[in-house]
Amino acid sequence: MADIAVAMVGIDKAFPGVVANRGVEFSARWGEVHALLGENGAGKTTLMSILAGLYRPDAGQIHVDGQPVTFHSPKDAIEHGVGMVYQHYRLVASQTVAENLLLGLPRAPFRLSARSLVREVRELSQRYHLQVDPQRPVWQLSVGEQQRVEILKTLQRGATILILDEPTAVLTPQESEDLMRTLRQIAAEGRTVILISHKLEEVRSVADRVTVLRGGAVVASGQPIESLSTRDLARLMVGDDLPSSRVAHGAPPGDEPRLVLKEVDGVDARGLPALRRVCLEVHKGEILGIAGVAGNGQHELAQVVAGLRLPTRGSITLDGKDVTGVGARRMTRLGVAHIPEDRLGEGLVGNLPLADNAVLKSYDQPPLAWGPFLNLQRVVRFTQMLLERFSIRGARPDSPTRLLSGGQLQRFLLAREMALNPRAIVAVHPTRGLDVAATLQVQEWLVAARDDGAAVLLISEDLDEVMQLGDRIAVMYEGEIVGTMPAHAADRETIGLMMAGGHKKVAVS
Ligand SMILES: Nc1ncnc2c1ncn2[C@@H]1O[C@H](COP(=O)(O)OP(=O)(O)O)[C@@H](O)[C@H]1O
Ligand SMILES: [Mg+2]
CATH class of the missing domain: 3.40.50.300 (P-loop containing nucleotide triphosphate hydrolases)
Known part of the structure; x- marks a missing residue:
């Protein structure tokens, strides 16, 4: 023609x-x-x-x-x-x-x-x-x-x-x-x-x-x-095929929001607006899944909660305490774990041995530290414990971190963060690039942490994952939370629509 x-x-x-x-x-x-x-x-x-x-x-x-x-x-x-x-x-x-x-x-x-x-x-x-x-x-x-x-x-x-x-x-x-x-x-x-x-x-x-x-x-x-x-x-x-849920959802949230963001604005690495009036609550024992197409502010949201990026407006509270702008070290101390998307950049230092990475976040606190000194024996034992508990085989505390496979890296990172007994966890694309077995394991750990009472903010591009793990689901579009719904009321179609900015045209029932 x-x-x-x-x-x-x-x-x-x-x-x-x-x-x-x-x-x-x-x-x-x-x-x-x-x-x-x-x-x-x-x-x-x-x-x-x-x-x-x-x-x-x-x-x-x-x-x-x-x-x-x-x-x-x-x-x-x-x-x-x-x-x-x-x-x-x-x-x-x-x-x-x-x-x-x-x-x-x-x-x-x-x-x-x-x-x-x-x-x-x-x-x-x-x-x-x-x-x-x-x-x-x-x-x-x-x-x-x-x-x-x-x-x-x-x-x-x-x-x-x-x-x-x-x-x-x-x-x-x-x-x-x-x-x-x-x-x-x-x-x-x-x-x-x-x-x-x-x-x-x-x-x-x-x-x-x-x-x-x-x-x-x-x-x-x-x-x-x-x-x-x-x-x-x-x-x-x-697609309209609903994923089969592998992981049971938690109890409906109690009345105690653990992590609260109020009207948070933030900018991206170029200084352009990336978060617009973000309001969200994550309760104890709850996974809040954030769905969205990459680049709609999820990265900045995670950084703001982890204390790596200052909000330009609004407030963040943890168990009722204002923690706005306290910085990443303080957030870690307060019990906020961070599973970043960039495992070897933001999460772990590739050229350091595993033992050094194991204590990157807790080297200055007992029992690993005693006054200004680091107890090296304890560090090695602690690292060994992480490797065993999270079945990372073939690696030793003195192995260079960069030699781990993608799945091992993620397990190690999770092991370290979980060892802090976090009150809240921010996990960004936690299973990206992992094989099926490692994916299931990582998901089970997140659920276990939730069942232990942690408030989990799960950010993922994988809609199936968000729907399987999230007790509630929020959708981000152009830096805004455009909708939040309990998992049982969420369907792929509505979420897909909101992810693509269609929420303005179609009323969500
Ligand atoms: N150069 C590449 N090498 C290996 N895999 C790739 C490459 N480019 C794309 N892919 C993979 O091919 C698939 C389709 O990718 P892409 O065409 O970029 O999708 P879209 O543009 O619709 O997001 C994805 O699974 C992606 O990971
Ligand atoms: Mg593309």
């Missing part, structure tokens, strides 16, 4: 240990914004990286404008008009916007005067309402501006099929709206825009048609957006 800009047929792609795309059929028309929707890990980036010439498929064909094509590199793809704006920008920080646009141009750069290039950039940026100053060095630009440069660069190279990978993840709401207008304009000129997204509202507002991937396969193919409700989209994304 003449109006088909791109067709991908029977695309398979596997990485070691994971099938990212299986038998994918995808097609987009000229003049449309086509959304590619799916949860984290659904295979969206992989599929589009194949279309953009970054990866070769294991099987399948690609047709651009009716012609079969084989791309060996992104350069091949752009020569056929296919250009992709990745999630991580690839600009040279020390150079100006104009110089960046010049880089890699097929034309010999000396034929282009700096002035004509600047003029060209100005024209493009005005035409598409992509405001940037061509003479500014890239390091001075905000993330939104860098993204505009990437889009300009792709357009200038002649992209007629423009792919954007979750472009609004790094933008403010205002910047996102502006970008959506630009995308509509590009499509109105007859080009094709493929927008990778997991945000339902955004897809609904801008796309003509939508393809949904789940687990690497297509579950909806080029459906007109009006034909699907936000609920339909959420169901397609997350």
